[in-house]
Amino acid sequence: MFDNSSNYEYLGMSPVERNRTCVLVVEPDAIDRNNLRSALKSLGFGGVSDVANHLSALEKVGQRRFTHIIFDCKSTNMPVREFLQKILEGGSQTICIPASFEPSVDDVFDLLILGAKGYLVKPFTADSLDIAIVNATKGEPIADVVLNAKDRNEALVAIMMQSLDTTAVIFRQAQQFETAKRELPRAMSKFRHSAELAKTFAKGGEEGLLGALEKFCIERSKGPATKLGRLRKRLRTQREIDEEDEAEA
Incomplete structure (x- = not known):
């Protein structure tokens, strides 16, 4: 177990x-x-x-x-x-x-x-x-955000997905840089560890974990999660509005 x-x-x-x-x-x-x-x-x-x-x-x-x-x-x-x-x-x-x-x-x-x-x-x-x-x-301790979270599953999923994002970035960098290639096994290990942690300690077992994962993915699909991402989205929206105004003029 x-x-x-x-x-x-x-x-x-x-x-x-x-x-x-x-x-x-x-x-x-x-x-x-x-x-x-x-x-x-x-x-x-x-x-x-x-x-x-x-x-x-x-x-x-x-x-x-x-x-x-x-x-x-x-x-x-x-x-x-x-x-x-x-x-x-x-x-x-x-x-x-x-x-x-x-x-x-x-x-x-x-x-x-x-x-x-x-x-x-x-x-x-x-x-x-x-x-x-x-x-x-x-080993890395379980993050305080998980230990103290009101919704344990939400915190576990957030850490797992953050680890996945980090691993994906390093994976892409590893195609070009030797230093990133050396970091990839450790990043993969951390991701597997975070996934195992989520699977082990999710309240309600696998069903509870899947529910939290679905909720996280739906929330993420609504828009960028970072300040930079939100800024890019806002600028892109403003540019589209300006282009529409110019077309109407």
Whole structure:
């Protein structure tokens, strides 16, 4: 359901960055906790600690600094939302990655609004764990305009279409310029990522997304969206009026 791999091939963490990373695992299940710990060490992350509940995690955070916290979305001995808020109040730079089996879109989005970065879906693999951490660390965050939008779907579609426009411009430039050609794969990756984001977090699923996309396209067809475009349209209209006046004279 949640595919974080679209932008992964263009991101990465060096061995030095991995070694400097200190991860706290908050996982009530002992087997999952051990599996996460082992996978993190095999991926080269330097510091790994684990606890069984959220209160213990807060105590651990008070004792040492963690760059990343992977925490289970089920409430243990405190509500998850309260846990995330307290973590970010103590260190807004901490990268917090929620983890859960079959998470609901709205639950994920609520945590992202609070400040979580990305998501880890269980059962995880070493690859999916690595992708989640790398994207949370190096990937572009979801824009505030989406997180704070009254109409989430409208904002998601607007960002997707803006990314498409940018990609189209670079694609045309790539026919002539080598620098643009080098930028094209990254632009395509960003567009795919924005499309995946819209597909994943659209309220009402694909039907809701298609409705917002139709509305956006209809609105766009009514006229140019930029100030320059509106100016050009106004000048063109005025020129047509002047030509009609001259013809009548």
